[in-house]
Amino acid sequence: MADGIVAVTEQREGKFRKVSYEAVSEGRRLADALGTKLTAVVMGSGVQGLASELAAFGADRVLVLDDPELADFRVEAYTEALTQALAAEPPAVVLFGATVQGKDLAARFAARQDAGLAMDCTAIHLQDGALVFTRPMFGGKILAEVKIAGSPQIAAVRPNVMRIERRPREAAVETPALSLGAIPTTVVEQRLDASGRIELSEADIIVSGGRGTGGNFAPIEELAAALGAAVGASRSAVDEGWRKHSDQVGQTGKVVSPTLYIACGISGAIQHLAGMSSSKVIVAINKDPEAPIFSKADYGVVGDMFQILPKLTEAVKALKG
Amino acid sequence: MNIVVLVKQVPDTESLVQIAADGVSIRKEDVKWIMNPYDELAVEEALRIREARGGTVTVVSLGGARVQETIRTALAMGADKGVHIQDPAAEGGDAPATARILAAALKTIPFDLILCGQRGVDEDNGQVGPAVAERLGIPHLALVVKVELLDGRVRGHRLVEGGTVVVEAPLPALITTQRGLNEPRYASLPGIMKAKKKPLEVKTLADLGVDPATVGAAGRKILVQALKLPPTRKAVRMITGETPEAVAAELVRVLHDEARLI
Numbered sequence: 319m320a321d322g323i324v325a326v327t328e329q330r331e332g333k334f335r336k337v338s339y340e341a342v343s344e345g346r347r348l349a350d351a352l353g354t355k356l357t358a359v360v361m362g363s364g365v366q367g368l369a370s371e372l373a374a375f376g377a378d379r380v381l382v383l384d385d386p387e388l389a390d391f392r393v394e395a396y397t398e399a400l401t402q403a404l405a406a407e408p409p410a411v412v413l414f415g416a417t418v419q420g421k422d423l424a425a426r427f428a429a430r431q432d433a434g435l436a437m438d439c440t441a442i443h444l445q446d447g448a449l450v451f452t453r454p455m456f457g458g459k460i461l462a463e464v465k466i467a468g469s470p471q472i473a474a475v476r477p478n479v480m481r482i483e484r485r486p487r488e489a490a491v492e493t494p495a496l497s498l499g500a501i502p503t504t505v506v507e508q509r510l511d512a513s514g515r516i517e518l519s520e521a522d523i524i525v526s527g528g529r530g531t532g533g534n535f536a537p538i539e540e541l542a543a544a545l546g547a548a549v550g551a552s553r554s555a556v557d558e559g560w561r562k563h564s565d566q567v568g569q570t571g572k573v574v575s576p577t578l579y580i581a582c583g584i585s586g587a588i589q590h591l592a593g594m595s596s597s598k599v600i601v602a603i604n605k606d607p608e609a610p611i612f613s614k615a616d617y618g619v620v621g622d623m624f625q626i627l628p629k630l631t632e633a634v635k636a637l638k639g
Numbered sequence: 640m641n642i643v644v645l646v647k648q649v650p651d652t653e654s655l656v657q658i659a660a661d662g663v664s665i666r667k668e669d670v671k672w673i674m675n676p677y678d679e680l681a682v683e684e685a686l687r688i689r690e691a692r693g694g695t696v697t698v699v700s701l702g703g704a705r706v707q708e709t710i711r712t713a714l715a716m717g718a719d720k721g722v723h724i725q726d727p728a729a730e731g732g733d734a735p736a737t738a739r740i741l742a743a744a745l746k747t748i749p750f751d752l753i754l755c756g757q758r759g760v761d762e763d764n765g766q767v768g769p770a771v772a773e774r775l776g777i778p779h780l781a782l783v784v785k786v787e788l789l790d791g792r793v794r795g796h797r798l799v800e801g802g803t804v805v806v807e808a809p810l811p812a813l814i815t816t817q818r819g820l821n822e823p824r825y826a827s828l829p830g831i832m833k834a835k836k837k838p839l840e841v842k843t844l845a846d847l848g849v850d851p852a853t854v855g856a857a858g859r860k861i862l863v864q865a866l867k868l869p870p871t872r873k874a875v876r877m878i879t880g881e882t883p884e885a886v887a888a889e890l891v892r893v894l895h896d897e898a899r900l901i
Contacts, residue, residue, distance in 0.1 A: 429770035434860030510802035629887035
């Protein structure tokens with residue numbers, strides 16, 4: 319009988335992604351609600367030292383999957399390692415963080431288990447003894463509430479949504495033996511930004527620009543720097559070549575859930591509005607008082623972003639001292 | 640090189656999505672249907688590879704009769720042939736069921752490389768590509784923005800948070816495509832004319848040896864309880880002032896003192 323909750327974490331160079339704490343915290347809450355145990359999984363090479371940190375977020379047990387073959391993320395190796403490690407005590411629920419890596423691993427792992435996966439969940443709750451997973455579809459135009467038949471029930475939780483809770487306890491640390499065999503893929507090169515730029519999908523605050531920037535994102539960059547925010551862009555700004563594809567917020571780009579989303583010079587195409595609609599608070603700054611963006615915003619400013627944003631940046635700097 | 644592209648027909652991203660009367664599906668009437676934008680990248684990349692190295696591009700899609708429009712679009716872009724999997728028992732399936740059917744179809748089509756979009760912009764699952772690869776027992780590279788073919792291997796530049804990772808896999812392999820890979824061509828008028836004569840095979844679940852009980856609405860693992868619209872916000876509060884300074888100061892005051900966000 320499958321039992322227990324498993325939260326699979328993600329670390330890069332020995333540091334957990336924030337969503338990993340979110341997944342473990344959510345796993346703790348589900349384990350309490352279902353009266354079962356929470357296992358956190360750490361994966362990588364030379365990651366033994368990271369196990370204790372997860373006990374602080376409520377793991378009863380930490381499985382450390384430590385193998386030279388897991389040094390770099392390769393989905394086949396990670397799927398195989400996780401499958402081997404969980405085979406002895408099949409869990410009822412497996413949670414991942416819905417990052418690039420987490421989604422990739424969750425998808426391949428679910429297929430290997432022939433199990434159902436609720437991707438990019440924004441809420442999980444218990445209803446009449448069964449878990450109900452809430453997940454946005456159509457880039458956020460629709461919210462689906464789904465149950466998962468069979469076992470395990472697998473979910474990837476969207477970054478920045480689940481509450482992080484410190485719930486320290488003693489955790490048993492186990493290092494299962496792995497036999498990964500030959501992995502067909504090789505990582506040839508990794509070019510990772512070391513500048514500490516904040517990733518869009520994990521950012522607490524996003525300042526976004528659209529056609530109204532005319533291609534000049536400098537005032538947006540400056541405000542974002544003052545706020546410690548990430549910079550996003552509308553599809554038209556990306557199509558114009560002003561920003562990279564990876565900056566695009568919307569149904570055909572990234573669907574984001576920051577606490578504060580500041581849309582500058584973005585009129586508000588349906589697919590953009592969908593992609594940022596789950597932000598907690600939305601501020602729109604636009605010249606056109608009729609722009610659709612104002613219908614989705616909490617606060618609106620009608621005006622020229624090139625006049626407003628520099629003053630806003632000054633005011634934020636003054637506030638932060 | 641035999642390249643297979645998996646394509647999906649989805650509602651236009653510029654349109655509103657409405658919930659059907661049953662409360663668990665979307666309204667399919669009066670919807671403009673398009674090829675999933677990520678799949679367009681896959682078709683384009685397949686054509687570029689064929690143009691550089693020769694071979695055949697086969698487009699495979701699952702769905703009702705209207706899906707043939709999307710297959711014809713891919714043929715008009717330049718793909719060589721289409722396979723349409725159409726079966727009433729396949730309707731209403733979820734991502735695992737779709738992967739099961741597509742993988743079965745791929746056992747009947749020779750391939751060296753499979754390309755598909757990284758996710759459908761309808762259900763936003765991002766599961767079908769990896770699940771097809773898993774079922775076929777081949778490697779997959781997700782979110783690829785550059786494809787390089789080497790001798791018997793494929794190299795994919797994958798977009799990850801804050802950078803790019805270059806990964807290499809032996810062929811056959813599956814690649815899921817991400818924006819930035821290419822700019823898909825439009826179908827030309829001669830292309831559209833030619834597409835009408837290109838082979839388009841229709842297959843049923845029986846043709847593929849798929850047990851109907853394992854797919855479609857009957858085989859769902861993801862059981863939709865309800866579809867809802869996102870909660871509506873209170874009416875927008877406009878921030879005004881005599882000067883840009885005054886507007887900025889008031890906005891910062893509101894975000895700091897009232898919303899407590901900065």
